[in-house]
Amino acid sequence: MAGVGGWRLPAMVRLTLLWLAVCVACARGLYFHIGETEKRCFIEEIPDETMVIGNYRTQMWDKQKEVFLPSTPGLGMHVEVKDPDGKVVLSRQYGSEGRFTFTSHTPGDHQICLHSNSTRMALFAGGKLRVHLDIQVGEHANNYPEIAAKDKLTELQLRARQLLDQVEQIQKEQDYQRYREERFRLTSESTNQRVLWWSIAQTVILILTGIWQMRHLKSFFEAKKLV
Amino acid sequence: MDGAGPRAASFPLLVLTLLLLLLLRAERSRGAELTFELPDNAKQCFHEEVEQGVKFSLDYQVITGGHYDVDCYVEDPLGNVIYRETKKQYDSFTYRAEVKGVYQFCFSNEFSTFSHKTVYFDFQVGDEPPILPDMGNKVTALTQMESACVTIHEALKTVIDSQTHYRLREAQDRARAEDLNSRVSYWSVGETIALFVVSFSQVLLLKSFFTEKRPTNRAVHS
Numbered sequence: 001m002a003g004v005g006g007w008r009l010p011a012m013v014r015l016t017l018l019w020l021a022v023c024v025a026c027a028r029g030l031y032f033h034i035g036e037t038e039k040r041c042f043i044e045e046i047p048d049e050t051m052v053i054g055n056y057r058t059q060m061w062d063k064q065k066e067v068f069l070p071s072t073p074g075l076g077m078h079v080e081v082k083d084p085d086g087k088v089v090l091s092r093q094y095g096s097e098g099r100f101t102f103t104s105h106t107p108g109d110h111q112i113c114l115h116s117n118s119t120r121m122a123l124f125a126g127g128k129l130r131v132h133l134d135i136q137v138g139e140h141a142n143n144y145p146e147i148a149a150k151d152k153l154t155e156l157q158l159r160a161r162q163l164l165d166q167v168e169q170i171q172k173e174q175d176y177q178r179y180r181e182e183r184f185r186l187t188s189e190s191t192n193q194r195v196l197w198w199s200i201a202q203t204v205i206l207i208l209t210g211i212w213q214m215r216h217l218k219s220f221f222e223a224k225k226l227v
Numbered sequence: 228m229d230g231a232g233p234r235a236a237s238f239p240l241l242v243l244t245l246l247l248l249l250l251l252r253a254e255r256s257r258g259a260e261l262t263f264e265l266p267d268n269a270k271q272c273f274h275e276e277v278e279q280g281v282k283f284s285l286d287y288q289v290i291t292g293g294h295y296d297v298d299c300y301v302e303d304p305l306g307n308v309i310y311r312e313t314k315k316q317y318d319s320f321t322y323r324a325e326v327k328g329v330y331q332f333c334f335s336n337e338f339s340t341f342s343h344k345t346v347y348f349d350f351q352v353g354d355e356p357p358i359l360p361d362m363g364n365k366v367t368a369l370t371q372m373e374s375a376c377v378t379i380h381e382a383l384k385t386v387i388d389s390q391t392h393y394r395l396r397e398a399q400d401r402a403r404a405e406d407l408n409s410r411v412s413y414w415s416v417g418e419t420i421a422l423f424v425v426s427f428s429q430v431l432l433l434k435s436f437f438t439e440k441r442p443t444n445r446a447v448h449s
Contacts, residue, residue: 144358173394
C-alpha cells in the first residue's frame with residue numbers, strides 16, 4: 001500500500017515537470033518587446049476568403065528580479081483588426097495568452113494591432129512587455145495532423161489535401177494580383193490624363209496671361225503718353 | 228495488484244508525454260513573416276531562439292516610405308554583430324547558428340527625420356517538419372507517389388515565394404504611382420496659382436517704375 005502511494009506521487013511530479021518543460025518548449029518562436037501602453041501594428045496583405053490565425057503569449061518584465069515572469073495573470077491584450085477600407089473586423093480583448101482568428105472578405109491590406117491594457121500600469125510604470133507572436137495565413141493556418149485525424153485520411157491522401165490547399169492559395173493570390181494590377185493601371189491612366197490636361201491648361205493660361213499683360217501695359221503706356 | 232494498476236496506467240501516459248516532448252524539442256521549422264510600420268527615428272527589434280547548428284535565413288524588403296531604405300543588423304546571443312547593412316532596400320541573409328540562444332535582428336529608421344517606412348521580413352529557422360508528426364521516424368523509402376507529392380510540394384512552395392516577391396514589388400510600385408498621381412495634382416494647382424501671382428505682380432511692378440512719386444510732377448500731369 002505504501003509502495004503504491006509512494007509510486008504515484010513521484011510519477012505525478014514527474015508528469016508535471018515534463019508538462020512544464022513542454023510548455024516552456026512551446027514558447028512560440030519570435031518575440032519582441034513593447035512598452036505598456038504602446039500599440040504595435042502588423043500589416044497582412046491577403047486575398048479575400050483567406051483565414052488568418054494569430055497566437056500570442058505575453059511575459060512581463062519584473063524590475064526587481066530583472067527577469068521576465070513566465071506568465072502574467074491579470075494582463076490583457078487588446079487585438080484590433082481592420083480591413084482595407086478601415087472597417088474594424090475584430091476588436092476583442094484577450095488574456096495574457098490568446099489566439100485570434102479572422103477571415104478576410106475583401107482583398108487588400110489588413111492591419112492587426114495589439115496593445116496591452118495593463119491593470120498594473122501604476123505598479124510597473126515603464127515596464128516592458130515581451131510578446132511572443134505567431135501569425136499564420138491561408139494554408140499555413142491548417143493543422144494537418146488534426147485534419148488527418150478528423151477525416152481519417154491516409155498519408156497519401158493528406159499530402160494530396162495539402163497540395164490542393166496550396167494550389168487554392170496560389171489561385172486566390174493570382175486573382176488578387178489581377179485586381180491589384182487593375183488598380184495600378186487605373187492610377188497610372190489617371191496620372192497620364194492629369195498630366196495631359198494640366199499641361200494643356202497651363203499653356204493656355206500662360207498664353208492668355210501674356211496677352212493680357214501686353215494689352216494692359218500698352219494701354220498703361222498710351223495713357224502715360226510714352227507710346 | 229494495486230501496485231501494478233497505477234503503474235500500468237501511468238506508464239503509457241508517461242511514454243506519450245515523452246514522445247510529445249521529443250516532438251516539440253525536435254528541430255522544427257519556425258517561420259515568421261511579418262509586415263510592420265517603422266516610424267521615423269525608431270528602431271524595432273525581434274528575437275528568436277535558435278538551436279546550435281541550425282540554419283536560419285532572414286529576407287527583408289522595404290515596401291513604402293522615403294527612399295525605400297532601412298538599416299538592419301543581426302546579433303548572436305553573445306552580442307556579436309553577425310550581419311550589418313545600412314540603407315538597404317532589400318536583402319537576404321542566411322547563417323548557420325554556432326551558438327545556441329536568442330538571436331536578435333533589428334531594423335532601424337534612425338537616419339530618417341520624417342519618413343516612416345513599411346518593412347516586410349521573413350525569418351525562417353530550420354527545415355520544414357514532416358506533415359504528420361510520426362513520419363520523421365520512417366525508415367522505409369518513399370513510394371513513387373509520395374516522392375512525386377514531395378516534389379510538387381517543394382515546387383509549389385517556390386511558386387508561393389515568388390508570388391510573395393512579386394506582390395511586394397507591385398505594392399512598392401503601386402505606392403509610388405499613387406504618390407506620383409497626387410503629387411501631379413498638387414503641383415499643377417500650385418503652379419497655376421504661382422503663374423497668376425507672378426504675372427500680376429510683374430505688371431504691378433512695371434507700372435510702379437513708371438509711376439512718378441514726386442508731388443510736383445503729379446501736379447503737372449493732372
